Amino acid sequence: MVTILQVSRQAGVSTATVSRVINNPEVVGIRTRERVQEVIERLGYRPNLVARDLASRSSRTIGVVINNFSSVYYGLMLEGVELALRKVGYKTIAESSQATSEGERQAWFSLLDRQCDGVVVHSDNLEDDELAVLLDRQPTSVLLNRYLKSHADRCVYLDNVQGGRLAAEYLISKGHRRIATITGPTKFYQTNDRLKGLHQGLAQAGITLDPDLVAEGDFHEAGGETATAHLLDTQKPFTALFCHNDEMAAGAMETCRRRGIRVPEEISILGFDDVNVASHLTPKLTTVRQPLREIGAAAGILAHSLATGEAANSGLQTVFEAEIVERATVMDAAP
Amino acid sequence: MVTILQVSRQAGVSTATVSRVINNPEVVGIRTRERVQEVIERLGYRPNLVARDLASRSSRTIGVVINNFSSVYYGLMLEGVELALRKVGYKTIAESSQATSEGERQAWFSLLDRQCDGVVVHSDNLEDDELAVLLDRQPTSVLLNRYLKSHADRCVYLDNVQGGRLAAEYLISKGHRRIATITGPTKFYQTNDRLKGLHQGLAQAGITLDPDLVAEGDFHEAGGETATAHLLDTQKPFTALFCHNDEMAAGAMETCRRRGIRVPEEISILGFDDVNVASHLTPKLTTVRQPLREIGAAAGILAHSLATGEAANSGLQTVFEAEIVERATVMDAAP
DNA sequence: CTGCCATATGTATTCGGTTACATCAAGGAA
DNA sequence: TTCCTTGATGTAACCGAATACATATGGCAG
Known part of the structure; x- marks a missing residue:
């Protein structure tokens, strides 16, 4: 050398x-x-970057903590971070948390140990309190797709309430009034926000959500399948099913197929995320899109500006809106 | 601090x-x-890991170069590397190459600059010669899913010839004799190997591949769609279509759907990879599976043992076999 | 009691850079 | 000519750890 x-x-x-x-x-x-x-x-x-980083006490690098590398959801956000930082001459290094609180902690610290100038953390498993403490201690860390009201300016996320409301409004506009939903795990704040938005949207039309038509899923296909089966088994009629992510929607469609229920003729299905599975399902999934790349990019830029002290973050968009991507799984409800 | x-x-x-x-x-x-x-x-x-790395002249980390973070194909391999290395107390850091030769070079060097003890490189775009030179200079770097005969012991990959042969044998066993194929870009060695295997497999049954039934795709859905349209337009009849990856198979199915061609009744479709889109297509895609996580893990371990000088790599499997995952898009050819 | 050895700890250098401060030369103003 | 300023470069300390080598301590055999 x-x-x-x-x-x-x-x-x-x-x-x-x-x-x-x-x-x-x-x-x-x-x-x-x-x-x-x-x-x-x-x-x-x-x-030698190691020597340089040590001497300069900076690594020109932003760390990213995500659940895993193999799902597109995280992949897209990570890609967003990386491409945005590349433009400002910063590097990105990612570590996976295996979706456990301990993993999230370890990955976060490990990134800090490497002297990352900032870190973008996607955390599903740490409690608000702990996150607040950590964010206080790490002034250049930001939260990805999670909202902590005590540190609102350190969060970049999709407005899940708006997303839930949008789902409701869209389904209502198609004439649906009996609506079921499959949520993510209730411990996730996304779940609660989307549910809250759903309630709001329905309320606007004078509809109340039947508690029996709310099933908890796990954000995976299997959970979508069983939750759908469960909903169907309650025998309460519904014309539309709002799934809190596309994977569970895929599971829902699978269950319907197995039971001979036609989608969307008998039941309309609406997903959430708009990752690639949505467009591969048959019929193609109508879904609530979240701009994952953009969200990732914004988080990267926010961490970067906190790290460099640039006030460039003023004016940075940190709250994103969901939008409907109309494909083929939602149709007008029978009158 | x-x-x-x-x-x-x-x-x-x-x-x-x-x-x-x-x-x-x-x-x-x-x-x-x-x-x-x-x-x-x-x-x-x-x-402080930076200080430690500098002083010890080792970082206990392996770098990984992949095209991008947003496709499951790379995500799975990366995950394989990371989980395997975690078990031996090593860290993984990944950098994306944006699928360009310059990007591959830069990512590779950048990882080296960070004093990664070894690096796992997935390269589609560098020429054999350059790779050979780089591998010579970097005795702890290994190639991921690419085969370089001058450095066979530094490569971890799927046996694409076997994969192609398997595809042929499987389709033949289902009674197909008029077989079409959509390849990846011809500059990729995978393409040529799979094609070679396909030829071999067909030859065993006394079948020769009609050049008009070979179309070049781009490994993306859109390419699969147009290539399929092209094949259909030649008017040469075929009963089975072997696509060199699942995305293109998705495109093929889309084109068939648009033209009112039933899959698998009129045309059987066989994919390659077995990433999640395969199981979401309708009907579900029968495909040639490559064990991406295992391949990634082996590459990580190989790099690790080269880096630590452990002879532990003796006995490490570095060539992987593809296998058929039967789902619903291939049926017996009409007699 | 002496001497030797093993174990525990400290001293000082090193890794490969960055950077505050010192130094030096040249050019311009007075 | 002299002094000062400015720009270019060097000197040396430092970043936070690892580690080769030196040293001190205690136990045991003879």
């Missing part, structure tokens, strides 16, 4: 000058600068 | 001793050890 010392010797200057050529070229005389650059080129010198 | 120096002062020992307590507890006297541990606990000390 070639070090800055070797470059400096070859070029007949001090290491300080080489360092300047790399980080602050304009303060170096043009002749020396070119000579040093030539040597760097010739030796194929590349600065 | 609390440093090792502060801990050492509080505990009344030297920094060397604190360092030992952390990395080599058994050589420290039990009384001092406990005292130091108590101080570490009380102060909430966490070793």
Whole structure:
């Protein structure tokens, strides 16, 4: 490995000058600068980032904590963070939490140990209190797709209440009045917000949500299947089913198919997220889209500006709205 | 930030001793050890990984270069790497290449600059020659899902020839004889290997592949759609269509649906990969599965053992076999 | 009691950079 | 000519740990 010392010797200057050529070229005389650059080129010198980070007490890197790497939901947000930071010359490094509170803690700290200048945390499992304490201690960490009212300015998220309301309004506009829903785990704040929005939207039309038509799912396909079966078994009639994510909607469609229930003729199904499975289902899933890439990008930029102290975050959008993507699983309710 | 120096002062020992307590507890006297541990606990000390990496000239981490974070294909392999390395106490850090040769180079070097002990590279875009040179220079780097015969022991991959042959054998066993295929871009070695296997498998049954029934796709859904349209337009009859990945199979099914061609009654469709879209399509896609998590895990372990010099890699499986996952898109050909 | 060895701990250097401060030379103003 | 300013470069400390080597302590054999 070639070090800055070797470059400096070859070029007949001090290491300080080489360092300047790399980080602050304009303060170096043009002749020396070119000579040093030539040597760097010739030796194929590349600065050791570890040493640089240590000396400069900054890593020009933002860390990201997500549940896992294998689902598109997290992948898209991570991609959003990475592409946005790339534009401002920052790197991204991600660590997975395995969807446990301990994993979230460990990943977060581990990123900090690596001297990430900021970290973007997607946490489903840590309690509000603990998050608040951690955010207080880590002034450059931000929350991804989670809202903590004590630290609202450190959160970048989808407005889930609005998303739930939108779902209600859309289904109502299609003439549905008996609406069922499959939620995520109730411990997730998303679940409660979407439910709250759903209630609001229904209330506007004078509809109240029948508690028997609310089933708890797990955000996975299997949970969607069993929850749907459960709803169907209650024998309470409903014409539309709002699932809190697309995977569960896929499960719902599967259960309907197995029971010979036609979608959307007999039951309309509405998903949430708009990840790729939505467009692969048959019929294609109508869903509430959340702009995951944009949300990730905003979170990355927020962490970056907190880290660099740039006030550039003023004006940054941190709350995002969901929108309906109409495909083929919702149709007008029979009059 | 609390440093090792502060801990050492509080505990009344030297920094060397604190360092030992952390990395080599058994050589420290039990009384001092406990005292130091108590101080570490009380102060909430966490070793600065950057400093540690610099001093020890190792980072206990393996880097991974992949195209992007948003597709399950890469996500699964990355997950495989991460989980496997976690078990041996190593960390993983990933960087995306944006699917360009320059991006692959940059990501690779950037990981090296961070002193990753090894790196797992998924490269579609670098030429064999350049890869060979880079692998020579980086004795702890390995190739993921790519085969370079000059560095066979540094590659972990699916046997694509076997995969192609398996596809042929399976379709033949279902009575198909007129078989079409949609490949990936021809510059990818996977494409050529799968095609070679397909030829081999067909040849065993005395069948030759009609060049007009080979269309080039792009590994994306859109490419699958247009390639299918193209194949259909040639008017040459075929009863089965082998797509080189699941996304293109999804596109193929879409085109068939639009043209009113029933799958599998009129045309059987076989995919490749077995990522989640496969099970969401209707009917569910029969496909050639590649064990992406396992492949990723093996690559991670290989890089790790090259890095640590452990001979543990002897006996490590580095070539993986594809297998058929039967679902609903392939049926017996009409006699 | 002496000497030797094993164990426990400290000292000081090192990793590869960055950066505050010192130094030096050249040019311009008085 | 002299002094001061400005720009270019060097010197040396420092970032926070790891570790080779030196040293101190205690136990035991002879």
